[in-house]
Amino acid sequence: xxxxxxxxxxxxxxxxxxxxxxxxxxxxxxxxxxxxxxxxxxxxxxxxxxxxxxxxxxxxxxxxxxxxxxxxxxxxxxxxxxxxxxxxxxxxxxxxxxxxxxxxxxxxxxxxxxxxxxxxxxxxxxxxxxxxxxxxxxxxxxxxxxxxxxxxxxxxxxxxxxxxxxxxxxxxxxxxxxxxxxxxxxxxxxxxxxxxxxxxxxxxxxxxxxxxxxxxxxxxxxxxxxxxxxxxxxxxxxxxxxxxxxxxxxxxxxxxxxxxxxxxxxxxxxxxxxxxxxxxxxxxxxxxxxxxxxxxxxxxxxxxxxxxxxxxxxxxxxxxxxxxxxxxxxxxxxxxxxxxxxxxxxxxxxxxxxxxxxxxxxxxxxxxxxxxxxxxxxxxxxxxxxxxxxxxxxxxxxxxxxxxxxxxxxxxxxxxxxxxxxxxxxxxx
Amino acid sequence: xxxxxxxxxxxxxxxxxxxxxxxxxxxxxxxxxxxxxxxxxxxxxxxxxxxxxxxxxxxxxxxxxxxxxxxxxxxxxxxxxxxxxxxxxxxxxxxxxxxxxxxxxxxxxxxxxxxxxxxxxxxxxxxxxxxxxxxxxxxxxxxxxxxxxxxxxxxxxxxxxxxxxxxxxxxxxxxxxxxxxxxxxxxxxxxxxxxxxxxxxxxxxxxxxxxxxxxxxxxxxxxxxxxxxxxxxxxxxxxxxxxxxxxxxxxxxxxxxxxxxxxxxxxxxxxxxxxxxxxxxxxxxxxxxxxxxxxxxxxxxxxxxxxxxxxxxxxxxxxxxxxxxxxxxxxxxxxxxxxxxxxxxxxxxxxxxxxxxxxxxxxxxxxxxxxxxxxxxxxxxxxxxxxxxxxxxxxxxxxxxxxxxxxxxxxxxxxxxxxxxxxxxxxxxxxxxxxxxxxxxxxxxxxxxxxxxxxxxxxxxxxxxxxxxxxxxxxxxxxxxxxxxxxxxxxxxxxxxxxxxxxxxxxxxxxxxx
Numbered sequence: 001x002x003x004x005x006x007x008x009x010x011x012x013x014x015x016x017x018x019x020x021x022x023x024x025x026x027x028x029x030x031x032x033x034x035x036x037x038x039x040x041x042x043x044x045x046x047x048x049x050x051x052x053x054x055x056x057x058x059x060x061x062x063x064x065x066x067x068x069x070x071x072x073x074x075x076x077x078x079x080x081x082x083x084x085x086x087x088x089x090x091x092x093x094x095x096x097x098x099x100x101x102x103x104x105x106x107x108x109x110x111x112x113x114x115x116x117x118x119x120x121x122x123x124x125x126x127x128x129x130x131x132x133x134x135x136x137x138x139x140x141x142x143x144x145x146x147x148x149x150x151x152x153x154x155x156x157x158x159x160x161x162x163x164x165x166x167x168x169x170x171x172x173x174x175x176x177x178x179x180x181x182x183x184x185x186x187x188x189x190x191x192x193x194x195x196x197x198x199x200x201x202x203x204x205x206x207x208x209x210x211x212x213x214x215x216x217x218x219x220x221x222x223x224x225x226x227x228x229x230x231x232x233x234x235x236x237x238x239x240x241x242x243x244x245x246x247x248x249x250x251x252x253x254x255x256x257x258x259x260x261x262x263x264x265x266x267x268x269x270x271x272x273x274x275x276x277x278x279x280x281x282x283x284x285x286x287x288x289x290x291x292x293x294x295x296x297x298x299x300x301x302x303x304x305x306x307x308x309x310x311x312x313x314x315x316x317x318x319x320x321x322x323x324x325x326x327x328x329x330x331x332x333x334x335x336x337x338x339x340x341x342x343x344x345x346x347x348x349x350x351x352x353x354x355x356x357x358x359x360x361x362x363x364x365x366x367x368x369x370x371x372x373x374x375x376x377x378x379x380x381x382x383x384x385x386x387x388x389x390x391x392x393x394x395x396x397x398x399x400x401x402x403x404x405x406x407x408x409x410x411x412x413x414x415x416x417x418x419x420x421x422x423x424x425x426x427x428x429x
Numbered sequence: 430x431x432x433x434x435x436x437x438x439x440x441x442x443x444x445x446x447x448x449x450x451x452x453x454x455x456x457x458x459x460x461x462x463x464x465x466x467x468x469x470x471x472x473x474x475x476x477x478x479x480x481x482x483x484x485x486x487x488x489x490x491x492x493x494x495x496x497x498x499x500x501x502x503x504x505x506x507x508x509x510x511x512x513x514x515x516x517x518x519x520x521x522x523x524x525x526x527x528x529x530x531x532x533x534x535x536x537x538x539x540x541x542x543x544x545x546x547x548x549x550x551x552x553x554x555x556x557x558x559x560x561x562x563x564x565x566x567x568x569x570x571x572x573x574x575x576x577x578x579x580x581x582x583x584x585x586x587x588x589x590x591x592x593x594x595x596x597x598x599x600x601x602x603x604x605x606x607x608x609x610x611x612x613x614x615x616x617x618x619x620x621x622x623x624x625x626x627x628x629x630x631x632x633x634x635x636x637x638x639x640x641x642x643x644x645x646x647x648x649x650x651x652x653x654x655x656x657x658x659x660x661x662x663x664x665x666x667x668x669x670x671x672x673x674x675x676x677x678x679x680x681x682x683x684x685x686x687x688x689x690x691x692x693x694x695x696x697x698x699x700x701x702x703x704x705x706x707x708x709x710x711x712x713x714x715x716x717x718x719x720x721x722x723x724x725x726x727x728x729x730x731x732x733x734x735x736x737x738x739x740x741x742x743x744x745x746x747x748x749x750x751x752x753x754x755x756x757x758x759x760x761x762x763x764x765x766x767x768x769x770x771x772x773x774x775x776x777x778x779x780x781x782x783x784x785x786x787x788x789x790x791x792x793x794x795x796x797x798x799x800x801x802x803x804x805x806x807x808x809x810x811x812x813x814x815x816x817x818x819x820x821x822x823x824x825x826x827x828x829x830x831x832x833x834x835x836x837x838x839x840x841x842x843x844x845x846x847x848x849x850x851x852x853x854x855x856x857x858x859x860x861x862x863x864x865x866x867x868x869x870x871x872x873x874x875x876x877x878x879x880x881x882x883x884x885x886x887x888x889x890x891x892x893x894x895x896x897x898x899x900x901x902x903x904x905x906x907x908x909x910x911x912x913x914x915x916x917x918x919x920x921x922x923x924x925x926x927x928x929x930x931x932x933x934x935x936x937x938x939x940x941x942x943x
C-alpha cells in the first residue's frame with residue numbers, strides 16, 4: 001500500500017489530443033438543474049423567466065415532480081412583453097409579489113435566465129437587486145442563467161451555486177467546504193467519514209436552508225464533489241479559498257483518493273485514515289465485483305451530457321474492467337478533471353462538444369457493448385441492436401462515495417444483464 | 430408575463446414536430462438554441478418511438494449570436510438534406526429563434542434544393558402546440574396536395590392522427606374497419622404514416638374523415654374548398670357518436686350505413702344491473718375540446734352519469750365548448766391554468782374526474798377517482814395493448830376505463846352501512862387498487878357542543894357545524910360527503926341558520942333529493 005493514491009497508468013489522457021466538435025448538440029439546457037436543486041434547497045424558489053418552451057421542458061423533465069407543489073415555476077413572456085408594450089420589470093415585480101404572497105416560506109428566490117430572456121436582454125441581475133431591496137430582510141433574490149445558449153445540463157447547478165458565492169459571509173475559519181448538491185444520504189455518509197477522521201469543521205454548499213449557508217475565506221479549503229462546478233470553483237478562489245485537486249469520489253478507488261487528498265490537507269495520519277476507510281473500502285470492492293462480472297471486457301462509448309463522463313470512464317475502466325472507445329463531454333476543464341484524466345489509460349477518443357450525426361456515425365462504426373447517451377438517443381439506438389445506459393439517471397441516483405459504488409456499477413451492468421435475459425424474445429415494434 | 434407551473438400545451442413548434450414525426454420522408458429543420466432537443470424525448474420515451482424524430486436543430490449557442498446564425502441555419506438545412514434525402518422539408522423557428530429574426534422561411538425559399546421546402550410561421554408567444562400541428566399540416570397539404578381524378582372505388586382520407594396523439598394509433602385501425610364494413614377504402618392516412626408522396630395523392634379520395642379537429646380542421650376546410658372533398662363533422666367516440674358517424678359517412682359517400690357491431694359489448698355492460706349504482710355519479714370533464722365533447726355525451730347518455738362541469742384548455746374551440754356546456758346546463762371552464770381547473774373541481778366536488786394527466790394528479794390530491802380521456806398524457810397512456818377510443822372497441826375500452834377507478838357496487842354499499850370497520854373503511858380507497866390498506870386512525874373523543882361554543886365565536890355569516898352533525902356527516906360515504914357538506918351549508922345559508930344540527934343535515938338532504 002503506497003499511501004492511498006492509486007498508481008496511474010503508464011500513460012494517462014491528460015495530454016491526449018481532444019477532438020473538438022461543433023454542430024447539432026443533443027443535450028439539455030441548464031434549466032434542468034432546477035429539477036434536483038429545488039429538492040435540495042428547502043426554502044428556495046426557482047422562477048424561470050422564459051417562454052412556453054421553458055415551462056414545457058421543465059414539466060417534461062420533472063415528470064411527476066410537477067404536481068408536488070414544486071418550488072419552481074415559469075414566468076412566461078407574452079407578446080406584450082416583447083413588443084415593449086409592457087414594462088418587463090413591472091410585470092416581473094408583480095409576478096414575484098404574487099408568488100411570495102402565496103409562499104411565505106420562501107427565503108431565497110432565484111430568477112433564472114433563459115434563451116428568450118437573454119436574447120431580448122432582460123436585465124435579471126438588476127431585477128434581482130431591486131427585488132432583494134423590496135423584499136428584504138425576508139427574501140434574498142438572486143439571478144443566474146440556465147439558458148441553452150449559455151449552459152449545458154449540469155452547468156445549471158454550477159451557475160446557481162456560483163451566483164451564491166459572492167453572497168456568502170466572510171470567515172477566517174480553517175474549514176473544509178464540500179461543494180455540489182448531493183443526495184442527503186450521500187452527504188451524510190461523506191460527513192460521517194470526514195468526522196471519523198477528525199476533519200472539522202466541514203460545511204456544505206448548497207446548504208439545505210438559506211440560514212445554514214457556509215462562510216468562505218482565505219482559510220477555506222474546497223473539495224468538489226461534482227466535476228461540472230467550474231464557475232463555482234473560480235468564484236470560491238476569488239474569495240480566497242483553495243481548491244483541492246483530486247479525482248472525483250466515484251467507486252472505491254475514486255472515493256479513497258478524494259478522501260486521502262482531504263486527509264493529507266488536514267494532517268490525518270495514514271493509520272487513522274486506514275482505520276476509518278478499510279471496512280467501507282472492502283465493502284465497496286465486494287459490491288463492485290458483483291457488477292464487474294457483467295462489465296469486465298466490455299467496451300463503452302460516452303455521448304456528452306453532464307461532464308461526469310471522464311470520472312465515470314475512469315471508474316468503469318479501472319474498477320470494472322471496461323474499455324473506453326470514446327469519452328465525450330460537453331465541456332472539459334483540465335484543471336478540475338485533470339486528476340481523473342491522469343488515471344484514465346490512454347486509448348479512448350476524448351471528445352469535447354458535439355456534432356450528433358457524426359458522433360452517431362462513429363458510435364455505429366465502433367459498435368460498443370454499452371453506449372451512455374441521453375433519452376433522445378437511447379431507444380433509437382436500442383432498436384438498432386445497441387445496448388444503452390441513459391445518462392440522466394447518473395445525475396438522479398445516489399452514486400458518490402463507498403456505499404454507492406456497487407449501485408453505480410450496477411447502473412451500467414443492468415442494461416447488459418437485461419439484454420441477456422431477454423435474448424430469446426422475438427419481434428420488435 | 431404569466432406565472433405558470435404546468436402547461437397543458439407545449440409551444441407551437443412541438444405541434445410541428447408531432448406532424449413531422451408522424452410522417453415519413455419529411456424532415457423538419459428547426460432554428461433553435463441548444464437544449465430545445467429535449468422535445469425528442471417526448472417521442473423516444475413517452476411514445477417509445479424506435480427512431481429519432483426527423484428534426485434537425487441548429488442548436489445555436491451564445492457564441493454564435495455575435496456571428497452568423499443565419500449561416501448556421503443554411504448549413505443545417507443543407508446537411509439535413511444531404512444526410513436524410515427527404516421528399517420534402519419544413520422549416521421554422523422556435524421561440525428564441527423567432528426573436529433573432531433570421532427568417533428561415535425566406536432563406537429556405539432562396540435555396541433551391543429541388544424538393545418542396547415549406548416555411549412555417551408559428552407565433553410562439555401567442556399560440557400553442559395544437560395550433561402548431563394544425564397549421565403545419567395545413568401548410569404541407571396546401572403545398573403538396575392537388576385536385577385529381579377520384580379513385581374508381583369510393584375512398585376516404587383519414588386526417589388528423591399525429592405523433593404523441595392520445596390513442597391515435599389504434600383509432601386509425603378502428604375507423605378503417607368501420608369504413609371497410611361500408612365498402613369504403615382508405616386512400617391516405619395523414620399525417621400519421623404518410624409520406625409527402627401520399628399527401629400528393631390525397632385529392633383522389635371522395636371525402637375526408639376528420640378524426641381530430643385539433644390537428645387537421647384547417648386542412649380539412651382547405652381540401653373541401655380546393656379539392657372538392659366534404660369532410661365528416663362527427664367524431665366517432667362513444668356508441669351514439671359512432672352510429673351518427675356511420676350515418677354521416679353513408680350520406681356523404683352515398684352508400685348503405687352498414688355496421689357490424691357484433692363486437693360491441695358496452696351497451697349491455699352499461700345496462701346490466703351491476704351498473705345501476707353508476708346512475709347519477711357526478712363527473713367533471715376536462716381536456717381537449719374534441720375528447721371532452723365526445724366523452725360528455727358518453728358520460729350522460731351511455732354511462733348514466735351526471736355531468737356537473739366541463740371545460741377545455743384549447744381556446745380555439747371555446748365557442749363549441751360553451752355551447753355544449755349550456756346544453757348540459759353547466760358552466761364551461763375555458764382555461765389553460767391548472768390552478769383554475771383545480772379550484773373548479775374542488776368547488777364542484779365531483780365523484781369522478783375525466784381529464785388529462787394533470788387532472789389525474791388533481792384527483793390524487795383531492796382523493797377523487799380519475800380516468801384519463803385526453804392529452805396531455807404520460808407514458809402509461811401509450812399502452813402496448815389495442816386500446817382505441819373510437820368505434821365499437823373504443824366504446825368497450827371506455828366502459829372499462831370509466832368504471833375501473835370507482836369503488837365497486839357491493840363495497841360501496843357495505844361502506845355505507847358499516848362505517849366502523851377498522852380496515853374496511855372509506856379512507857382506505859377501493860379494494861381492487863394498489864396501495865397498502867390503512868388501518869383506521871382512532872378518533873379522539875369529540876368535544877361537546879358546550880366546549881365548542883366556548884371556543885372562538887363564529888364570525889358574522891359563518892356557519893358552525895355542531896359536533897353531532899359533524900359526526901353524522903362522517904357517516905356519509907366519502908365520495909358524496911363533499912357534496913353533502915356543501916349542499917347543507919348552502920341550504921343553511923338560504924334558511925338563515927347559523928348552526929348546523931343533525932336535523933339541518935337531513936332537511937337539506939330531503940331538499941336536494943334526486
